[in-house]
Structure formats: structure tokens, C-alpha cells
Amino acid sequence: MAVQLLEEKLTCAICLGLYQDPVTLPCGHNFCGACIRDWWDRCGKACPECREPFPDGAELRRNVALSGVLEVVHAGPARDPGPDPGPGPAARCPRHGRPMELFCRTEGRCVCSVCTVHECRLHERALLDAERLKRQAQLRASLEVTQQQATQAEGQLLELQKQRSQIQNSACILASWVSGKFSSLLQALEMQHTAALRSIDVAKTRVLAQVRDEEQRLRGHLEAVARHGCRIQELLEQVDEQTFLQESQLLQPPGPLGPLTPLQWDEDQQLGDLKQLLSRLCGLLLEEGGHPGAPAKPVDLGPMEAPGPLAPVPSTVCPLRRKLWQNYRNLTFDPISANRHFYLSRQDQQVKHCRQSQGPGRPGRFELWQVQCTQSFQAGHHYWEDELRDLWQDMVPVGIPVAVL
Numbered sequence: 328m329a330v331q332l333l334e335e336k337l338t339c340a341i342c343l344g345l346y347q348d349p350v351t352l353p354c355g356h357n358f359c360g361a362c363i364r365d366w367w368d369r370c371g372k373a374c375p376e377c378r379e380p381f382p383d384g385a386e387l388r389r390n391v392a393l394s395g396v397l398e399v400v401h402a403g404p405a406r407d408p409g410p411d412p413g414p415g416p417a418a419r420c421p422r423h424g425r426p427m428e429l430f431c432r433t434e435g436r437c438v439c440s441v442c443t444v445h446e447c448r449l450h451e452r453a454l455l456d457a458e459r460l461k462r463q464a465q466l467r468a469s470l471e472v473t474q475q476q477a478t479q480a481e482g483q484l485l486e487l488q489k490q491r492s493q494i495q496n497s498a499c500i501l502a503s504w505v506s507g508k509f510s511s512l513l514q515a516l517e518m519q520h521t522a523a524l525r526s527i528d529v530a531k532t533r534v535l536a537q538v539r540d541e542e543q544r545l546r547g548h549l550e551a552v553a554r555h556g557c558r559i560q561e562l563l564e565q566v567d568e569q570t571f572l573q574e575s576q577l578l579q580p581p582g583p584l585g586p587l588t589p590l591q592w593d594e595d596q597q598l599g600d601l602k603q604l605l606s607r608l609c610g611l612l613l614e615e616g617g618h619p620g621a622p623a624k625p626v627d628l629g630p631m632e633a634p635g636p637l638a639p640v641p642s643t644v645c646p647l648r649r650k651l652w653q654n655y656r657n658l659t660f661d662p663i664s665a666n667r668h669f670y671l672s673r674q675d676q677q678v679k680h681c682r683q684s685q686g687p688g689r690p691g692r693f694e695l696w697q698v699q700c701t702q703s704f705q706a707g708h709h710y711w712e713d714e715l716r717d718l719w720q721d722m723v724p725v726g727i728p729v730a731v732l
Contacts, residue, residue, distance in 0.1 A: 334423075337397060340376055341366055343425075344444040346397055350387040354379040357390055418569055422446075427569065430458040435576060437569045455568045462575050463563060469580050470559045476584050477552045483587050484545045491538045494592050497674075498531040501597060519604060527597050534592045541588055551581040594674060595657035603652060654708040663691045664699035675701075 339346050341362035348360040354374045358366075363375075364387075372381040420427050420439035427437040433450035443452055453461070502524055509520030558578060565571040659675045667686060670679045678698055693699070 333400065337393075337400060338441075342444050343440040345400070346393060349390045349393045349397065351390045351393070352379070352381060352387075353385070357393055360387060360389070363387065418567075428455060429453065430455055430568075430572060432458070435572075437572065455572075459568055459571060462572060466559050466562060466575065466578075469578075470556055473552045473555050473559075473580060476581070477549055477556075480545050480549050480552070480584055483584075484542065484549075487538060487541055487545070487587060490590060491535065494531065494534060494538070494590065497592070497594060498527060501527050501594060505598075505601065519601075523601050530592070530597055534590050537588065537590060545584075548581065548584055555581055592674075593657070595676065603655070651710040654710040656702065656704075656709045656711050658700045658702055658711050661699045661701045664693055664697075666693045666696050666698065668696065669698055671698075 334345065337345050339349075339359045339362055340356075341358055344359075346357065346359055347362075349357050350360045350363060351357050352363075352374050354377050356374050356376050358375070366375055367373075367381070372383075373379065374381070418427055418437070419425060420442060423439050423441040425439035425441055427439050429438050429440065429443060429452050430436070431438045431442070431447045431450050431452055434447065437455065438447050438452070443450075505520065505523045505527065509516045509523070555578075562571055562575055562578065565574070660671050660678055662671050662675060665671060665678065667684045668681055670681050670685060671677070672679065680696070
């Protein structure tokens with residue numbers, strides 16, 4: 328305590344540090360030689376404490392006695408700074424025992440006024456309240472970003488749930504359509520019927536598992552964002568500047584959310600092998616032009632003997648068409664390129680012309696009544712079928728307006 332009081336008596340009122348080359352004014356006050364000269368260059372020749380003018384023509388003289396006392400103080404044993412004082416409004420510097428009123432941005436710690444003269448002289452410094460205001464603004468901006476991420480995650484979660492419902496409905500429709508087709512073939516096609524349903528169920532289980540994984544990822548991100556927001560609120564309510572500044576440096580926001588993983592669900596992929604099988608067994612099924620949305624028509628195949636090998640069924644499909652089906656490709660439309668009077672449905676596989684525009688034109692849209700497919704082919708033989716209905720009614724892949732690159 329005595330050493331601390333002595334240092335306070337030996338502190339320059341200008342730089343707030345121990346005297347360096349001390350000088351005495353005629354009024355009796357002492358200052359560092361460099362400090363008082365710098366003060367006079369900026370504010371005029373007067374005592375900074377009592378404002379007594381310094382006589383013209385007089386010279387500053389070194390205070391020999393005070394210099395000797397300072398040499399004894401500097402030569403004394405080094406003080407053990409002891410443990411770092413705990414947090415609180417009256418926290419003091421462990422080196423100099425003074426209140427920590429400033430924050431050193433270069434070293435990232437709170438310092439006292441004496442530290443700014445010695446250790447942090449050339450460092451970037453700021454007042455504690457100013458630094459806190461700056462950090463609070465940064466944390467509020469980070470909180471706003473995390474809230475936006477939470478809103479985005481909730482929107483994606485709703486979209487994912489909507490897609491899951493659509494996939495479940497689509498899987499039910501596919502299963503019903505497959506059941507209707509195979510029921511007309513009775514026991515002769517029971518094995519193929521079961522296999523097709525199993526394939527759809529496996530595909531549905533796989534894609535729904537992907538949906539669950541995406542849900543878990545989004546829910547996990549929401550929890551991380553919520554924890555981060557709570558931590559920011561706790562820091563904003565922290566009254567101790569030192570604890571606030573130290574812990575705010577360690578706070579890391581959650582990583583970016585990222586887009587939803589595209590769901591691997593394709594109706595035509597589930598029905599591609601089945602259509603080829605039906606084309607080989609019965610051409611009548613292909614000539615119906617049916618799809619999962621249309622009711623299946625019963626086909627009278629006559630009496631069939633089961634069990635036993637299947638008898639060959641005469642096919643009405645021409646040989647050329649059967650040959651072309653070997654190179655069959657499933658095409659989907661690109662909604663970005665669709666003319667603004669086109670409306671896409673059935674997983675972008677059906678297009679309908681509407682008299683009312685779907686919205687203003689944008690880059691990439693066809694001005695003519697055209698739509699481009701998402702698939703592209705560079706070499707080989709490729710075959711697909713188009714069905715054109717009334718021009719002002721529903722259209723499924725129309726031949727002429729389709730552009731495949």
C-alpha cells in the first residue's frame with residue numbers, strides 16, 4: 328500500500344506516469360520535462376494545475392531531489408502483480424493498480440492510463456464505453472443475421488414438409504395406378520405387380536429418409552441459431568465491461584445454412600421398366616395413353632391359366648416402335664425457359680397453355696410458345712414420345728415446341 332501511495336505522489340499530472348526527468352515550476356508543481364514542454368507548445372506557458380504563468384526568459388531546471396527518489400523507486404524490488412482482480416466496476420490494473428478505463432484493441436484487453444504511456448503507447452486504444460458500443464453494434468448485426476438464417480431455415484423446413492407430402496401423395500397415386508394395371512392381368516402378372524410395388528416403396532422409403540435427414544439438419548441449425556441468440560442476449564445484459572469484451576471475442580456465429588439437397592424422386596424412373604415390360608406383354612396397355620392421374624381401363628385378356636408359363640400375347644405395337652423404345656429417354660421441362668403463357672405441372676413433365684400470362688418476362692424465357700428440356704444429349708440414339716391435345720387445353724411433352732440441346 329505504501330509503495331502504491333508513493334507512486335501516486337510521483338505521478339506526472341500530464342502523462343499520468345512516473346516522472347521522467349522531472350522539473351519544478353516556480354509555483355511548486357512538478358512535471359516530466361518532455362511533458363511540460365509539449366504542453367507549453369500547445370497551450371501556452373502556464374502551470375497545467377494552478378494556471379500560474381511561467382516567467383518569460385526563465386529556464387526549466389531539473390528537480391534533483393525528486394530525480395533521486397525516482398531512482399530509488401525504480402531500483403526497488405519488482406512488485407508481484409498478484410492474481411488478476413476479479414470482475415467488477417472497480418477492477419484495477421494488475422501492473423499499476425489504477426482503474427482500467429481504456430481498452431487496447433491491439434492486444435485485446437482492458438488497460439489503465441499508465442499502460443497507455445508505457446506498454447500500449449503506440450497501440451490502438453478506445454474508451455471502455457465506446458468499445459462496448461462498437462461491440463454491441465457488431466453483436467446486434469450478428470443477431471440479425473442469425474435471425475434471418477432462422478427465418479430462412481423455417482421457410483425451407485415448410486417447403487421440405489410440403490415436398491414430403493407431395494411425394495407421399497405421388498407414391499400413393501403411383502401405387503394405385505400400378506395396382507390397377509396389374510389387377511387386369513390377374514394371377515399371371517402377380518409377381519410383376521408385387522415387384523413394382525416393392526420398387527416404389529423402396530424408392531419412397533429412400534427419399535423420405537433423405538427428407539428426414541434434411542429435417543434433422545435444419546432443426547439442428549435452428550437449435551444452434553437459438554443458442555447463439557441466447558448467448559448474445561446474455562452478453563448484451565452483461566454489466567462488466569471486461570467480462571463482456573473478453574467473452575464477446577470468443578463468440579462464434581453458426582455456420583452458413585446452405586441450400587436444400589434436391590430430392591431424388593422421379594415418377595417416370597419408377598415406371599420406365601414397367602412400361603417396357605407392358606409393351607412386350609400387351610400393346611393395348613401402351614395404346615391407352617393413360618397416366619397415374621387417369622383411371623385405368625379394364626382390359627379383357629380372356630381366360631388365363633395359372634400357374635404355368637405365360638403364353639405369348641400378340642402385340643399391336645409396330646416393330647419399329649418396339650425398336651425405338653430401346654432408346655427411350657424420360658424428359659422434363661426447364662421452368663426458367665418456359666414461355667410466360669405456359670404452366671408446368673406433374674414434376675415439370677406436363678405443360679399447359681394459359682391465356683393469362685404467368686408473370687412478366689425475364690432473361691432466359693422463350694418469347695415464342697416454346698419450352699426447353701433440362702436434359703442434354705451429345706451423342707447416341709434417343710427416343711421420346713409427345714402427346715398433343717387441344718392447343719388451349721392441357722399439353723404433355725409437345726413435339727415441336729420442345730428444344731433439347
